[in-house]
Amino acid sequence: MSALVIDSVSKNFGGVQALTDVSFSIAPGERRLIIGPNGAGKTTLFNMLSGAFPVSSGQVTLFGRDITNAPPNLRANLGLARTFQITNLFPNLTVMENLILALQAQHEHAFSMFRLMRKESALFDRAQALLSQWGLSDIAGARAREISYGQQRQVDLILAMAGAPKVLLLDEPTAGLSAAEVVRVVGMIGDLPADMTVLMIEHDMDVAFDIADRIAVLHQGCLIAEGTPDEIRGHPQVTEIYLGAD
Numbered sequence: 001m002s003a004l005v006i007d008s009v010s011k012n013f014g015g016v017q018a019l020t021d022v023s024f025s026i027a028p029g030e031r032r033l034i035i036g037p038n039g040a041g042k043t044t045l046f047n048m049l050s051g052a053f054p055v056s057s058g059q060v061t062l063f064g065r066d067i068t069n070a071p072p073n074l075r076a077n078l079g080l081a082r083t084f085q086i087t088n089l090f091p092n093l094t095v096m097e098n099l100i101l102a103l104q105a106q107h108e109h110a111f112s113m114f115r116l117m118r119k120e121s122a123l124f125d126r127a128q129a130l131l132s133q134w135g136l137s138d139i140a141g142a143r144a145r146e147i148s149y150g151q152q153r154q155v156d157l158i159l160a161m162a163g164a165p166k167v168l169l170l171d172e173p174t175a176g177l178s179a180a181e182v183v184r185v186v187g188m189i190g191d192l193p194a195d196m197t198v199l200m201i202e203h204d205m206d207v208a209f210d211i212a213d214r215i216a217v218l219h220q221g222c223l224i225a226e227g228t229p230d231e232i233r234g235h236p237q238v239t240e241i242y243l244g245a246d
């Protein structure tokens with residue numbers, strides 16, 4: 001069974017056709033990269049998958065379950081997590097507080113408020129373990145706005161991974177990072193559990209081809225190519241778009 005099936009998904013924003021009839025499937029544990037020029041519809045596709053906006057037409061299936069019209073929190077409960085193109089941290093809260101809030105939200109469906117209070121130390125322990133696992137214990141007490149942009153992006157990633165999602169959507173996690181930070185974030189993604197399905201939008205071709213099992217190429221809202229890195233590398237229309245864009 002596929003982790004995700006995207007079946008003829010279209011999205012129209014009041015006249016702007018952001019996605020047209022996009023179809024492809026992602027296998028469990030796959031590292032699926034989504035590439036394409038600015039405005040191609042990549043983030044819109046993530047918004048369709050996470051339920052941020054309704055599809056105009058088409059169907060989305062998560063592990064065999066139709067989630068096309070499911071609200072975002074149900075999708076999250078079914079194991080879907082995402083990061084955003086722009087950092088999503090509370091700037092005046094510490095890294096630890098941001099992490100605890102995210103862990104709390106991820107368990108909202110399982111714990112009542114009263115039980116949450118008793119779970120507080122468990123949440124703290126879990127947050128500390130995550131920061132230590134990813135080598136970020138040093139910044140636990142720093143406010144989100146005080147840490148570097150690269151560190152903010154790493155914390156975004158940890159927040160999304162914290163609930164051990166089955167399917168993780170990453171929207172340009174390396175954008176705006178230094179070369180060293182890109183290496184670090186690519187390493188974090190490489191260290192994710194092998195059975196976690198990862199969909200990642202990436203503008204850096206070297207990073208995309210390095211990580212991908214398969215690649216989907218969007219252009220002007222349409223899926224113009226889909227396949228292994230080797231298949232995509234040699235694809236005439238993809239070459240044309242990227243040569244034309246550069």
Ligand SMILES: Nc1ncnc2c1ncn2[C@@H]1O[C@H](COP(=O)(O)OP(=O)(O)O)[C@@H](O)[C@H]1O
Pocket residue numbers: 013016017018036037038039040041042043044045
């Ligand atoms: N909420 C929105 N309202 C109106 N138009 C939107 C909205 N989100 C995206 N679009 C439009 O959809 C197209 C695709 O955008 P987007 O998915 O952000 O592209 P990408 O992530 O590939 O750069 C663009 O023309 C953009 O202006």
Ligand SMILES: [Mg+2]
Pocket residue numbers: 042043044085
């Ligand atoms: Mg985008």
